[in-house]
Amino acid sequence: MVSTRAHIVGAFEHPGRRLPDTTLPNLLTEIAYGALADAGLAPRDVDALFTSSESPGFGALSLAEHLGLGHLRYIDNTEAGGATYPMQVARAARAIEAGECTVALILMGGVSSRIAQFSASPEAAFEDSMGPTVPSYYALAAQRHMHEFGTTSAQLAAVRVAASMHAQHNPHAAMRNLVTVEEVLDSPLISDPLHRLDCCLVTDGGGAIVLARADVARSVRRPSVTVRGAGAAVRNQYSLLDMTSTAAAVSAPRAYESAGLTADDIDYASIYDSFTITVVMSLEDLGFCRKGQGGAFVADGQIIAGAGRIPVNTDGGGLSNNHPDFRGGMIRTIEAVRQLRGETTPAVQVPDCELALVQAHGGSISTRAASSTVILERHDW
Amino acid sequence: MPLPPFPVDPVAVGDIPWPAGYQGPLTLTRCDDCGTWMSYPRPMCVNCMSQALTEQPVSGEGVVYTFTCIRRGAPRPYTAALPYVIAVVELREGPRILTQVDAPPESVHIGATVRVVYADTASGDKALPRYVLAH
Numbered sequence: 001m002v003s004t005r006a007h008i009v010g011a012f013e014h015p016g017r018r019l020p021d022t023t024l025p026n027l028l029t030e031i032a033y034g035a036l037a038d039a040g041l042a043p044r045d046v047d048a049l050f051t052s053s054e055s056p057g058f059g060a061l062s063l064a065e066h067l068g069l070g071h072l073r074y075i076d077n078t079e080a081g082g083a084t085y086p087m088q089v090a091r092a093a094r095a096i097e098a099g100e101c102t103v104a105l106i107l108m109g110g111v112s113s114r115i116a117q118f119s120a121s122p123e124a125a126f127e128d129s130m131g132p133t134v135p136s137y138y139a140l141a142a143q144r145h146m147h148e149f150g151t152t153s154a155q156l157a158a159v160r161v162a163a164s165m166h167a168q169h170n171p172h173a174a175m176r177n178l179v180t181v182e183e184v185l186d187s188p189l190i191s192d193p194l195h196r197l198d199c200c201l202v203t204d205g206g207g208a209i210v211l212a213r214a215d216v217a218r219s220v221r222r223p224s225v226t227v228r229g230a231g232a233a234v235r236n237q238y239s240l241l242d243m244t245s246t247a248a249a250v251s252a253p254r255a256y257e258s259a260g261l262t263a264d265d266i267d268y269a270s271i272y273d274s275f276t277i278t279v280v281m282s283l284e285d286l287g288f289c290r291k292g293q294g295g296a297f298v299a300d301g302q303i304i305a306g307a308g309r310i311p312v313n314t315d316g317g318g319l320s321n322n323h324p325d326f327r328g329g330m331i332r333t334i335e336a337v338r339q340l341r342g343e344t345t346p347a348v349q350v351p352d353c354e355l356a357l358v359q360a361h362g363g364s365i366s367t368r369a370a371s372s373t374v375i376l377e378r379h380d381w
Numbered sequence: 382m383p384l385p386p387f388p389v390d391p392v393a394v395g396d397i398p399w400p401a402g403y404q405g406p407l408t409l410t411r412c413d414d415c416g417t418w419m420s421y422p423r424p425m426c427v428n429c430m431s432q433a434l435t436e437q438p439v440s441g442e443g444v445v446y447t448f449t450c451i452r453r454g455a456p457r458p459y460t461a462a463l464p465y466v467i468a469v470v471e472l473r474e475g476p477r478i479l480t481q482v483d484a485p486p487e488s489v490h491i492g493a494t495v496r497v498v499y500a501d502t503a504s505g506d507k508a509l510p511r512y513v514l515a516h
Contacts, residue, residue, distance in 0.1 A: 125399055126421040127479045129389050129509060131451065131459040132467050139449035140469055147447070147491045192450040192486065237420060237477065238427060243447060243469070366447075366469070367479070 006093035006104075007217035007379060008225040010039025010210030011337040014109065017174045017322060019204040024056050024111055025066050027206065031109045032067050035208035040220040041103060043067055046210075048074035048101035050088040054110050054325060063107070074101040080370035081362025082272050083232070084108070085209070085329040087372040089358075090230030092211045102213045109206025110325025127367075134326075135199055135275065137364035139191035142277040144243045146193065148292065151280065153193050155295030157184035159276035160197050160319050162304045167316025169347040174201050175320045184276075198276040200318035200328070207330040209337070223341035224379040228355065229259025236368045244292075246278070247371030248285035248359055255373035256287075261355065263287035266375070268356040269303075269310050270336040272328035273317040279303070282359050283312075286373070305348040314339065314348035329360030329372065340378040354378050384465055384483040386501040387509045388458035400436045404508040405499045408436040409476060418476045441497030442515065443472040450486035470495055470512055481511040488514060 012034035019027060036042060046069050049060045056062060060075035074095055078084050085108055092104035121128075145151050160179050167173035179197060187196040217224055231254025235247040256262055263286055271282045280294035288310050289297040302308035315321045315335040318328045336356035338344045355377055362370035400408060400422055410419040412426035413433040425432050448468035455463050466482045466489050482489055483498070495512040502509060 123421050128456075129387065130467055130479055130481050130511075131455060131462065131465060132479060133451055133454050133456065135454065136449050136451050136467055140447045140467075143449055144447035144491065188453060189450075190453045192452070194449075196453075 003214035004097045004099060005214040006096035006211050006227060007214060008089070008209060008337055008376070009212045009217045009220050009222050010035040010041065011207070011334045012038050013172070013207040013322065013331055013334045014205040014324070015172050016205045017203040018113060019111060020113060022111060022204070024109070024115060027111060028055070028063065028107060028109045029067055031206045031208045032105055032107050035105065035210045039210040039212070039222060041210060041212070043069055044071065045103045045216070046105045047071050048092060048095060048104035050076040050078070050092060050104060050106040052077060052084045052108065053079045054108060069105070074104070080234070080372065082274065082327040082329045083360040083362035083370040083372040084327065086230070086333050086358045086360045086374040087232050089209055089211065089333060090227055090232070090372070090374050093227040096211060096213050103216060104211045106209045106211070108208065108325065108327060108330040110327070111204045112202050112325050113204055133191060134364065135194050136191040137366045138275040138277055139194045141243045141281065141366040142193055142275070145277060145281060148244050149295070151295035153185055153195070154181050155299045156193070156198055156276040156280060157181040158298040159273065159279045159303070160184050162298065163273065163313055163317045163319035165304055166314045166348050167320035169345040170316050170321055173316040173321040174203055175316070194275055194277070200274050200323045201320070202326065203322050203324050205322060205324040207324070207334050209330070209333060218381060223343070224381065225337050225340045226377050226379045227374060228377040229255045229257070229261065229375040231255035231258065231373045233371045234369070243366050244281070246281050246285050246361060246365045247369045248282050248361070248373055251371040251373040252286045252359070255375055259375045261375060266310065266355050266357045267353045268314070268336065268339045268350045269312050269359065270332035270356065271312050271359045272332050272361050273313055273319050274328060274361065276319070278361060278365060279312065281365065282361070286357065286359060305350065311348070311350055314344055314350070329358070329362070332360055333358050333374070336376050340376055384481060384500065384511070385462055386503050388462065388503050390502050390504055390507055399509075405510070407439050407441040407497050407510055409439050409472070409474065410434050411437040418474060420476045420478050440473045443470040443495055443512070445482065445489060445491055445493045445495060446471045446477055447491055448482060448489050468512070482513065483511055484514050
């Protein structure tokens with residue numbers, strides 16, 4: 001009997017960071033085909049397409065034609081902001097294992113420098129009229145975390161320092177310069193206590209992942225990665241949002257339970273670093289350190305490749321490498337795949353990396369938030 | 382320097398209008414059947430789905446749960462107001478709301494007590510709630 005186990009067989013991060021002359025449909029084509037080429041597959045092989053509200057026109061239907069996907073039997077348009085894509089990786093794996101499809105393409109991309117998104121939210125009159133900004137939503141959480149646990153700006157800055165140490169080895173990174181704690185603290189305050197260098201980049205570009213059923217996966221002869229476990233959660237004012245934890249406090253235990261693992265088993269973690277505070281709170285919620293200890297943990301160098309307990313964002317993350325369309329989850333997933341394939345640069349490669357965790361957040365951690373925690377495993381045929 | 386009038390009219394932002402009479406006194410939506418407070422108006426109760434909702438007068442007093450001073454990157458209508466403080470205020474009745482605190486940033490701290498005031502919008506014929514330090 002043919003195994004229906006799902007494997008990640010393709011992963012592609014678009015090399016562009018500023019793409020003023022591209023159109024969104026054509027950018028998405030370059031990304032989709034990049035991932036298919038990496039997998040050794042073609043558009044005709046794809047029977048499942050996963051997209052989000054980024055996709056132009058009538059969602060998956062418009063894109064399917066544009067990409068030449070003539071044999072789709074499974075589509076998924078999900079909107080969970082930056083958390084969308086690891087969520088979809090987990091769903092695609094389940095769909096393949098349930099026999100609903102054979103080859104799934106998970107696609108994200110945007111031209112942040114040109115194309116805005118989203119119509120007005122239901123709460124817009126009551127909250128947007130107060131003049132909040134995206135950084136301010138994270139600053140509200142950071143301020144409360146500092147109040148309760150004594151977290152400092154210098155500790156937050158250590159997240160950016162680690163990202164820059166990793167990005168210096170990434171030839172595609174948007175910012176390859178080393179950053180010091182002092183440089184973060186000396187950069188202008190955007191929304192107290194977050195400085196400019198506490199904020200992730202805004203880039204154009206995107207990425208895609210391809211999953212395939214075991215028989216296809218084996219035939220393409222690429223290093224293989226499977227989904228070991230996953231958890232998702234959505235939080236808001238009606239789920240006791242306390243602003244010192246993220247929705248990962250809910251999604252991570254679900255992911256560990258479904259994988260039969262704990263934080264101690266994880267070799268590498270990709271964590272959506274929308275802001276430095278997001279990483280600090282996520283590390284706590286993921287169980288890499290105790291609640292309230294995230295600041296000390298990062299300041300102690302524990303997320304630096306080759307030095308710390310759990311290397312985080314070895315490509316440089318959204319802070320130094322790439323943050324297309326304000327959505328971190330796809331590029332975080334791709335770096336986890338690169339680690340498990342042993343395809344990162346030697347300076348940041350985790351030796352014998354077997355288990356990688358992807359933590360993505362969507363929305364904002366102080367108001368309405370989605371979280372996706374996915375645990376990926378290297379598969380040796 | 383106090384915050385200028387609200388540079389936007391709430392009717393121009395989003396699809397759900399502020400409740401009638403939002404120039405004050407402050408009201409919040411509450412379910413008559415189960416008592417659940419809602420931080421902004423809903424058609425039915427988010428807890429029990431009852432349609433028996435009332436705009437209930439509230440104290441307009443609360444405590445700063447967290448805050449930030451926005452110094453850069455404000456949405457366009459707010460650029461001239463920079464820097465300004467926004468906060469999550471926990472009202473005495475329980476709900477937490479996102480709002481402005483009209484006070485110098487260095488005077489605002491977590492745990493500070495605040496009270497509601499009404500500020501004109503730019504068009505002058507409407508007013509919106511924001512908060513000031515109670516002392």
